[in-house]
Amino acid sequence: MPRVNPIDTEYFKDERRTGDFTVIGKTVQRSDALGHVTGRTEFFEDRTFPDLAHVKIHRSAHHHARIDDVDVSEALRVPGVLRVITHRDVPSNWYVVLRLIGIEPNDEPVLAEDRVLYKGEPIVAVVADSEAAATEGAARVRVSYTELPAVLDVEEALAPDAPIIKQAGTNYFVYEGHHCRRLRFGDVERGFAEADHIFEWRYSSAPIEHAPTETTGCVVVPQSSGRLLIHSNTQAAFFTLDNTALILERPFSDLQVKGGTVGGGFGGKVDVMVEPLACIAATLTNRPVKFVYSREEEMQVSSPRAAERIYIKDGVMDDGRIVARKVMLYVDAGAYSRHSPYGTTKACAHLPGPYTIPNVYADCHCVYTNRTPSSAMRGFGVTIADFALESQMDRVARAIGMDPLQFRLRNAYRDGDMKAHRKIAEGTALIEVIQRAAALVGHELPEEYRALTSSTPRGDQP
Amino acid sequence: MTLLRGRGYASVNYPTGMNLGGDPSQALIHATTMGAFVISLSSVDLGQGLKTVVAQCAAETLGMPMENVIVDTADTDTGPHCMGTFASRGTHRVGNAVIMAAREARDVMLAVAADELEVDAGDLETDGTGFVRLKGSPETKIHIADITLAAHFKQGRTISGRGIFLKERNYPVPETGEMDPDSCQAHACTVAEVEVDDETGVVTVLSLHNAYEIGRALNPAMAAQQVEGGGWMGVSHAVFESTEPYYPASRDHGPVDFCEYLMPGPAEIPVQSSVILERPASNGPFGAKGIGEMTANAPIPAIANAIFDACGVRLTTMPFTPESVLRGLDALRA
Amino acid sequence: MKIVNLKVNGVGRTFIARPETTLLLALREQLGLTGAKRGCAQGACGSCTVLLDGQPVVSCLVPAVTVDGSDVATVEGLADGRKLSDVQQAFLDGFATQCGFCTPGMIMSAEALLDRNPNPTRDEVNEAISGNVCRCTGYEPIVSAILDAAERRRAGANL
Ligand code: FES
Ligand code: FES
Numbered sequence: 039m040p041r042v043n044p045i046d047t048e049y050f051k052d053e054r055r056t057g058d059f060t061v062i063g064k065t066v067q068r069s070d071a072l073g074h075v076t077g078r079t080e081f082f083e084d085r086t087f088p089d090l091a092h093v094k095i096h097r098s099a100h101h102h103a104r105i106d107d108v109d110v111s112e113a114l115r116v117p118g119v120l121r122v123i124t125h126r127d128v129p130s131n132w133y134v135v136l137r138l139i140g141i142e143p144n145d146e147p148v149l150a151e152d153r154v155l156y157k158g159e160p161i162v163a164v165v166a167d168s169e170a171a172a173t174e175g176a177a178r179v180r181v182s183y184t185e186l187p188a189v190l191d192v193e194e195a196l197a198p199d200a201p202i203i204k205q206a207g208t209n210y211f212v213y214e215g216h217h218c219r220r221l222r223f224g225d226v227e228r229g230f231a232e233a234d235h236i237f238e239w240r241y242s243s244a245p246i247e248h249a250p251t252e253t254t255g256c257v258v259v260p261q262s263s264g265r266l267l268i269h270s271n272t273q274a275a276f277f278t279l280d281n282t283a284l285i286l287e288r289p290f291s292d293l294q295v296k297g298g299t300v301g302g303g304f305g306g307k308v309d310v311m312v313e314p315l316a317c318i319a320a321t322l323t324n325r326p327v328k329f330v331y332s333r334e335e336e337m338q339v340s341s342p343r344a345a346e347r348i349y350i351k352d353g354v355m356d357d358g359r360i361v362a363r364k365v366m367l368y369v370d371a372g373a374y375s376r377h378s379p380y381g382t383t384k385a386c387a388h389l390p391g392p393y394t395i396p397n398v399y400a401d402c403h404c405v406y407t408n409r410t411p412s413s414a415m416r417g418f419g420v421t422i423a424d425f426a427l428e429s430q431m432d433r434v435a436r437a438i439g440m441d442p443l444q445f446r447l448r449n450a451y452r453d454g455d456m457k458a459h460r461k462i463a464e465g466t467a468l469i470e471v472i473q474r475a476a477a478l479v480g481h482e483l484p485e486e487y488r489a490l491t492s493s494t495p496r497g498d499q500p
Numbered sequence: 501m502t503l504l505r506g507r508g509y510a511s512v513n514y515p516t517g518m519n520l521g522g523d524p525s526q527a528l529i530h531a532t533t534m535g536a537f538v539i540s541l542s543s544v545d546l547g548q549g550l551k552t553v554v555a556q557c558a559a560e561t562l563g564m565p566m567e568n569v570i571v572d573t574a575d576t577d578t579g580p581h582c583m584g585t586f587a588s589r590g591t592h593r594v595g596n597a598v599i600m601a602a603r604e605a606r607d608v609m610l611a612v613a614a615d616e617l618e619v620d621a622g623d624l625e626t627d628g629t630g631f632v633r634l635k636g637s638p639e640t641k642i643h644i645a646d647i648t649l650a651a652h653f654k655q656g657r658t659i660s661g662r663g664i665f666l667k668e669r670n671y672p673v674p675e676t677g678e679m680d681p682d683s684c685q686a687h688a689c690t691v692a693e694v695e696v697d698d699e700t701g702v703v704t705v706l707s708l709h710n711a712y713e714i715g716r717a718l719n720p721a722m723a724a725q726q727v728e729g730g731g732w733m734g735v736s737h738a739v740f741e742s743t744e745p746y747y748p749a750s751r752d753h754g755p756v757d758f759c760e761y762l763m764p765g766p767a768e769i770p771v772q773s774s775v776i777l778e779r780p781a782s783n784g785p786f787g788a789k790g791i792g793e794m795t796a797n798a799p800i801p802a803i804a805n806a807i808f809d810a811c812g813v814r815l816t817t818m819p820f821t822p823e824s825v826l827r828g829l830d831a832l833r834a
Numbered sequence: 835m836k837i838v839n840l841k842v843n844g845v846g847r848t849f850i851a852r853p854e855t856t857l858l859l860a861l862r863e864q865l866g867l868t869g870a871k872r873g874c875a876q877g878a879c880g881s882c883t884v885l886l887d888g889q890p891v892v893s894c895l896v897p898a899v900t901v902d903g904s905d906v907a908t909v910e911g912l913a914d915g916r917k918l919s920d921v922q923q924a925f926l927d928g929f930a931t932q933c934g935f936c937t938p939g940m941i942m943s944a945e946a947l948l949d950r951n952p953n954p955t956r957d958e959v960n961e962a963i964s965g966n967v968c969r970c971t972g973y974e975p976i977v978s979a980i981l982d983a984a985e986r987r988r989a990g991a992n993l
Contacts, residue, residue, distance in 0.1 A: 043720050044717075044720055044723070044724050044727075044774050044775055044776045045717055045720055045775075045776050045777075045778060046775045046776065046777055047778075049713075049777040049778070049779070050777065050778060050779040050780075053779055053780055054716075054778050054779075054780065059560060059786070060559075060560060060563075060628040061556045061559045061560050061566055061628075062556055062557070062560045062716070062718055062786045063716065063717060063718065063719075063720065063786075064556075064719070064720075065719055065720050065721040065722075066552065066556060066566055066719060067552075067926065068549055068552045068722065068929065068931070069551050069552045069555060069571065070545065070549075070551055070552070070931075070934060071925070071926050071929075071931050071934070072926065073934065074925075074931040074934030074937040074938075075909075075918065075922040075923075075925045075926050075931065075937060075941060076869075076909065076910070076912075076913055076918070076922065077867075077868070077869025077870075077908070077909035077910050077937075077938045078869075078910075079934050080868075081871070081935065083868075083871075083872065084862075084868035086862075086863055086866070101751065136521075138521070139520065139521030139522070139669075140521075157751065170854060190748055190751060191748045192748075213674060214674035215674065216674055219672070219677065220674065220675065220676070220677050221676070221677035222675065222676045222677065223676070223677075239816065240816060241816045241817070242816065242817045242818070243817065243818035243819075244742035244743075244744050244745070244747035244817075244818060244819065245742060245743045245744050245747060246737055246741050246742060246743065247741065247743045247761060248969075249741075249758075249761060249763070249969055250933070250935075250969055251871070251873045251879060251881055251933070251935040251936050251967055251968070251969050252871065252873065252933070252935045253873070253874075272544065272584075273544050273546060273584050273585045273586055274544065274582075274583060274584020274585065274586065275542045275543075275544060275574050275575075275576050275579075275582070275584070276542060276576060276581050276582065276583070276584070277583070277584050279576050293576075294575070294576055294577045295542075295574075295575075295576045296574065296575045296576075297544060297574045298542075298543070298544050298545055298551075298573045298574020298575075299545060299574075300544060300545065300546045300547065300933060301547070301871070301873075301933045301934070301935030302546060302547055302932075302933045302935060302969045302970055303544075303546040303547075303585065304546075304733075304969070305586060307546075308584065308586050332875070333756070333757055333758070333873070333874035333875065333876055333878075333879075334756040334757065337743060337754070337755055337756050337757065337761055338743065338754050338755075338756060342743050345744070345747055345748065370748075380518070380520055383520060383672060383679075383681070384515075384518050384587075384681070386672075386677055387515070387518075387672075387677070387679055387681050387682070388515070391512070391513075392511065392512060392513035392685075392687070400677070407748075409744075409751065410743075414586055416730075416733070416792070416793045416796055417514065417793040417794055417796060417797055419518075420512075420514060420515075420793075420794070420797060421737070421793075421796060421797050421800070422818070424510070424512045424797045424798065424800070424801060425797075425800045425801045425804065425818060426801075427801070428509075428510035428511070428512065428798070428801030428802070428804075428805070429801050429804050429805065429814075429816065431510075432508065432509070432510075432801070432804075432805040432808065433814065442509050442805070443509055443511075446509070446511050450511075451513075458677070459672075459677050459678055459679050459680075459681075460676070460678040460679075461679075461680055463685075464684075464782075465684055465685065465715075465779055465781050465782065466513075466685070466687070467687045467713035467777060467779045468511055468513060468687050468689075470687075470711075470713060470777055470779075471511060471687045471688055471689040471711040471712065471713050471777065472511050472689045472711075474689070474711035474775055474777060475509070475511075475689035475690065475691050475709060475710070475711040478691065478709040478711060478773060478775060479507070479691045479709050481691070492779075546933060547931075547932035547933025547934065547935075547970050548932065549932070721929045722929070724929075725929055725932060725970075725971065725975070728971075728972050728974060728975075729932060729970050729971045729972045730972075731972060732971070732972025732973065732974075733969075733972075757874060757876045757878045758874060758876070758878035758879050758967050759876075759878045763967070763969075765960070765964050765973070766959070766960040766963055766964065766973040766976070766977050767957070767960040767961075767964065769972060769973050769974060772972070772974065
């Protein structure tokens, strides 16, 4: 059945002006749906290539260890195994996705060299005629380790006596000389001093997997021109091309990425995890090579949504105005940076939530631990912050005896307000979505709250 | 055993785009000799429907039917640069680039048509069915197939266009966090209703009522897909999911398949009702903002607040497992 | 190694299977039918669902050598020329696909349900697709599409 049109045209009437559109704002059928229902949509793995070889990985058994020795002789004896690839075969052994925009330091090897920083870190890649032989070969690699103390908690990682797990010398990402991304707006201590009430609580989350139904993968095909054609389910074709070329130390023009049809990404396919090794394998064997994560790798080794820990302290007046908010936020980046420094900055820009608060202070820490590196995931930096912020809003409203929606409306940001990161708010509509949601469930709001609008300056309203 | 019901609220905003390195996307467009327009991109569709909405943007701008628009994307040899699909940037960045390219192509299309009809290009309009016609005199018209044939075989012109959207790089001020990372903000308020079983600790999310403000719903059914599919993911994050169930204490017990990694199945989904408001963004394609990511966000705290409303247990750690509910209930009874 | 004879979507096909070849890989890599997807190879996502002698199976767990002489139906065989099956058309009209990776498996589970039960309840639909994971849609559009397809089929049968 065609779906009901969910647009409520009563709001922002003057700004909407839709009369002259012919296809915009219309429910037209998805252009890809026919292929989906007939099974004709072509995902990267739906192409078959003669002589295809496969890559599987031998991974770290420890959270943190020195590598004393790697023995691949047994792996090479497995029938069907063509090559093993170690860090010595990787021309520039750095996977640091943000180096494209000048973010330093280089911190993650493509294949581990003398140490491993998380359980599951890739050490050796095995190329074989069949997936089964590659899997068997990877299992036969022998690595001897000396275990090192592991750090698995973000606040313990920052303690003065914590073992330093990163070669850069700190267990946190350094933001232009600071140990965190800072937000300073107004005078938060004066705000607390003036407040009628102070509330302070802690929130936290565990890592979450993207779990796309299609796992991360690629097929690399050597071309007659000498170039490499990469069929990939990456979320970002040029990100993948550029990072892969840097690792291969080949001109960017040597690579071609084809994709664009992805079986769910949710942020998990922004990192460039499979293409560089598949390209190296294809170059070394001169055969088409497939490297696709198993479901187990997708679950346990691919980057999750970062676990976070968030402390929020609010100063609130009897009338419901929040006059000061201080946030201490810790992102568990796991062992390597990937996109986490950027996600932590995104969290910082999001604070203190969609409310106008005159005094805001936040320290947002991107912390390294001996865990699977976390990275981008649908809304990262914001999703867990919103859980904390909106739980806090509910608790404060209850504590001061105010209706939870009226409390939000009282503090909601409006056009013209200065946000904590010093951008003037425009096009705001928090008030209206709250009013509309209240109407959806029959939550009565007093007239003065129903009359609020986002475009009316704060001074003219309660 | 008692089933306790509660209701919880959450209201959020979400940025479109997140720029720390300069955030461009390009689009190229050209007409075939038979009146189709091919949009060349390197952008990726994750299933959110980018291919469809950019075709809508092109069709609207060109004034041509959807059937005349072909999207060819994500080949780095043939498509111009795009940063990628993340940060709720796709519709906004790529949509804007496509509109700019389509405007340029439209201008050439009208100029060719004007020469064929021997009128002034400024007096022409499109009718959305494939014809270019003289304003006020609709019988003076020419079909797009004839325009593109004439351009190629008679006039020697290419009907094509180039488009780019760039949000320039911004550097946060290290001392204060002053920055300009995003292009606009979308908004949402979700009301969750839950039922808590005080014997098993199981939380059932009964309903999600969603009010979203997304600038412009370019395709309302697809916007609803994002709201309700993301709403499901929010429920899943809230009460089911983790790769490390005993985080941070233990790294063991990690699920390795869909049997162990818990998510709500079709029998465990809430009823959702959703309303979309539109306050067009001045910099969005036809006013649209990005909503691909935000839709999982509001449900999570709304559910946490509903659990408190139902049984008085304040859960501050995600996910809200039966074990954590029971521990909370025990603490209340103690 | 064994020679396997199958009827796939009504057409006789023959291939050589190793003991470890699954029906899924045989379909995808030897017969060129890539509609069934490999989402996990663990039997837990349903994206590889096909019908084996009319019953829905996760083809990633079925050794190809065990199905000699069987009838296999895959998503590629559902449409009649350009005319989609009722289930396919209902998925299309109901916006029941996003990334589409789960769709072929979902559709085969739905076809199997409607073959044995033309008038299922919502609960019976939920049950029939309980082994099919979708990460995008939230399931509601899929369940509604299957109920809609049941109605279309009944209407078609009454013509
Ligand atoms: S691939 Fe067969 S059930 Fe997942
Ligand atoms: S549509 Fe993406 S998994 Fe179902």
